[in-house]
Amino acid sequence: xxxxxLQAFSDGVLAIIITIMVLQFKTPEGATFNNLxxxxxxxxxxxxxxxxxxxxxxxxxxxxxxIEKVNGKIMWANLFLLFWISLLPFAxxxxxxxxxxxxxxxxxxxxxxxxxxxxxxxxxxxxxxxxKDSTLANALSSRLKEKLSIAIYIAGIGFSFVYxxxxxxxxxxxxxxxxxxxxxxxxxxx
Numbered sequence: 001x002x003x004x005x006l007q008a009f010s011d012g013v014l015a016i017i018i019t020i021m022v023l024q025f026k027t028p029e030g031a032t033f034n035n036l037x038x039x040x041x042x043x044x045x046x047x048x049x050x051x052x053x054x055x056x057x058x059x060x061x062x063x064x065x066x067i068e069k070v071n072g073k074i075m076w077a078n079l080f081l082l083f084w085i086s087l088l089p090f091a092x093x094x095x096x097x098x099x100x101x102x103x104x105x106x107x108x109x110x111x112x113x114x115x116x117x118x119x120x121x122x123x124x125x126x127x128x129x130x131x132k133d134s135t136l137a138n139a140l141s142s143r144l145k146e147k148l149s150i151a152i153y154i155a156g157i158g159f160s161f162v163y164x165x166x167x168x169x170x171x172x173x174x175x176x177x178x179x180x181x182x183x184x185x186x187x188x189x190x
Contacts, residue, residue: 003070006078007061013082014057020089021046021053045096048175049088055178056085056115062185066136067126077125081118087111105167106160112171113153120146139185149174 025042028035060081070078091111095104123146127137152174156167 001070001075003064003067006070006075007064010060010078010082011057014053014060014085017086017089018050018053021049021092024089024093041099042093042096045092045100048171049092051175051179052112052115053085053088055175056081056119059119059178063123063126063136066134066139066185067130069129071129073125074122074129077118077122081115081122084111084114084118088115100164100168102161102164105164106157109153109157109160109167109171112174113150113157116146116149116153120150136185145177149177 025039025046028038088111091104091108095101095108098104120143123140127134127140130136152170156170156174159170160167
C-alpha cells in the first residue's frame with residue numbers, strides 16, 4: 001500500500017469521527033437561548049475533542065510527509081491509532097452530558113492516553129522503517145513532548161477521581177503543547 005492511500009484512508013476516518021461528534025448534538029426543544037443551557041458542558045467537550053482530532057490529523061500528516069514508504073506494521077499501528085481516536089466521540093458525549101464528572105473525565109483521559117501511546121508506537125515504527133539516520137529519526141530525536149503528554153494524561157486520570165477540573169486543565173495543557181504543528185519535522189524537510 002502506498003503512503004498516500006494510507007493517508008487518504010486516515011483522513012476519511014478522522015472526518016467521519018468529527019462528523020459523528022457533531023451529530024451527537026441534540027437540537028433544543030425551544031427557540032430561546034435559555035434552551036441552550038443543557039449544552040453548557042456538551043459544546044466545550046465537543047470543541048476540545050475537535051481540537052484533539054485536529055492535532056492528531058495535523059501531526060499524522062506531518063509524520064507521513066517525512067516517510068517514503070509504509071509496511072504492514074505501520075498499517076496496523078495506524079489502525080490502532082484510529083481505533084483510539086474513534087472512541088473520542090463516545091468519551092466526548094459522556095463527559096459533556098455528565099458535566100465533567102469524575103468517571104467520564106477519567107475515561108476521557110484514558111482515551112487520550114491511549115491515543116498518545118498509539119501515536120508514539122506509529123512514530124517509532126515509522127522511524128524503524130525509515131532508518132535510524134533518516135530525516136524522520138533526526139527530526140524526532142527528542143521525544144520530550146511525547147513523554148510529557150503521556151505523563152500529563154496519566155496524572156489527569158489520577159486527579160479525575162478527586163479533582164476532575166484539574167484533570168481537564170491538564171488535558172488542555174497537553175493540547176496547547178501540540179496545537180502548533182510539530183515543527184521538528186517541517187524544519188528537517190525544508
